[in-house]
Amino acid sequence: MNRPNVLFAARPDRWDETRGPLEAALAEAGVAADLATDHAPDTVDYIVYAPNGPLQDFSPFTRCKAVLNLWAGVEDVVDNPTLTMPLARMVDPGLTEGMVEYVTAHVLRHHLNIDADITRKPGDWTPVTPPLARDRKVTVLGLGALGSACARALAGLNFDVAGWSRSPKDLPGITCFHGDEGLADALARSHICVALLPLTPATEDLLDADRLARLPEGAVVINPGRGALVVEDALLAALDEGRVSHATMDVFRTEPLSKEHPFWHHPRVTVTPHIASVSRPESCAKVIAENIRRGEAGEPFLHLVDRQAGY
Structure with missing residues (x-):
C-alpha cells in the first residue's frame, strides 16, 4: 500500500488539537500516511477540510482522491466549482x-x-x-x-x-x-x-x-x-x-x-454559541481515518455528498 499524503486544510488553530487524534486513528486503521499542513497541491491524496479554513480553490489538487469534511454541514462548499473530486460529510x-x-x-x-x-x-x-x-x-x-x-x-x-x-x-x-x-x-x-x-x-x-x-x-x-x-x-x-x-x-x-x-x-x-453538535477531534478523526483506509483499499467512501441534493 502506498503512503498517501493527507493535507490538513481546516483553520490553523485546529491543527494542534486534531493532529494527535488523527495520527492515532490512522495508525489504528492500519494506514501509514504523511499528515501535514503544507503538502504541495499536486502531491495531495486526501484533504481534511473545514469550510472556514483558508482553502477555497481545489483545482491545483490534481491527484486528490477525496475531500473529507470535518463538519456535518457542507452548504458552504458543495457548490464550489473547483471541487470536482468526491466530497464526504462528517457523520460521527x-x-x-x-x-x-x-x-x-x-x-x-x-x-x-x-x-x-x-x-x-x-x-x-x-x-x-x-x-x-x-x-x-x-x-x-x-x-x-x-x-x-x-x-x-x-x-x-x-x-x-x-x-x-x-x-x-x-x-x-x-x-x-x-x-x-x-x-x-x-x-x-x-x-x-x-x-x-x-x-x-x-x-x-x-x-x-x-x-x-x-x-x-x-x-x-x-x-x-x-x-x-x-x-x-x-x-x-x-x-x-x-x-x-x-x-x-x-x-x-x-x-x-x-x-x-x-x-x-x-x-x-x-x-447558545453553536455548541449543540461540535466535531470533537477524538471521534471525528476515526471517521476521517476510515475513509482514507477505504480510499487506499479501493472501497467505497462513507457519507458521500449528493451534489444535486446539496448534502
Whole structure:
C-alpha cells in the first residue's frame, strides 16, 4: 500500500488539537500516511477540510482522491466549482451524541418550564404541574442521522414525537410526515418544534411567517440545525405576538452573532454559541481515518455528498 499524503486544510488553530487524534486513528486503521499542513497541491491524496479554513480553490489538487469534511454541514462548499473530486460529510457518533444531549436537554427544559423555577422569587409557592411527556407533542424537522437519533431519544422519554422529511421515511415509534402537505400537518401538531434539516435551496427560509403561523399558539422553536432555516424577522414577530412562546437558537445566518442582534435582547430568546453538535477531534478523526483506509483499499467512501441534493 502506498503512503498517501493527507493535507490538513481546516483553520490553523485546529491543527494542534486534531493532529494527535488523527495520527492515532490512522495508525489504528492500519494506514501509514504523511499528515501535514503544507503538502504541495499536486502531491495531495486526501484533504481534511473545514469550510472556514483558508482553502477555497481545489483545482491545483490534481491527484486528490477525496475531500473529507470535518463538519456535518457542507452548504458552504458543495457548490464550489473547483471541487470536482468526491466530497464526504462528517457523520460521527460524537456529533450525534452531542446533538441528542442538546436537543433532549432543551426539550425537557421547555416541557417542564424550568426557566420559571430558575427565576422564581423567594416566597413564590405557586405550583404549576407540567403535563406528562406523553401529552407533549414534539416535531423534529429533518430525519437524517441527527434528526432520527433525536427523535428516537425523545420517543424513548415518552414524548409524542413526529418527524418531517422531504422524502418518505419510516421510523418505528415516530409519526413520519413528508412533502409540502406533510410539513403543514407536522407543524400544526408541534408544541415543541426542533429544526434539524440540512441547509439547501429547498430548505432555506423554511420557517417563514406562513409556516410559523401554522404552529399551535404558544409553541416553542428550537433550532440547532442551520441558521438560514428560519426567517429571523418572522420569528421575532411571532415571539412579539405570543404565537411562539420561546425560541432557543444555536445557529445563525452570521456567526458569531453580532452583540446588536435582536436575539440577544429578546426576553423569549435563548442564544447558545453553536455548541449543540461540535466535531470533537477524538471521534471525528476515526471517521476521517476510515475513509482514507477505504480510499487506499479501493472501497467505497462513507457519507458521500449528493451534489444535486446539496448534502
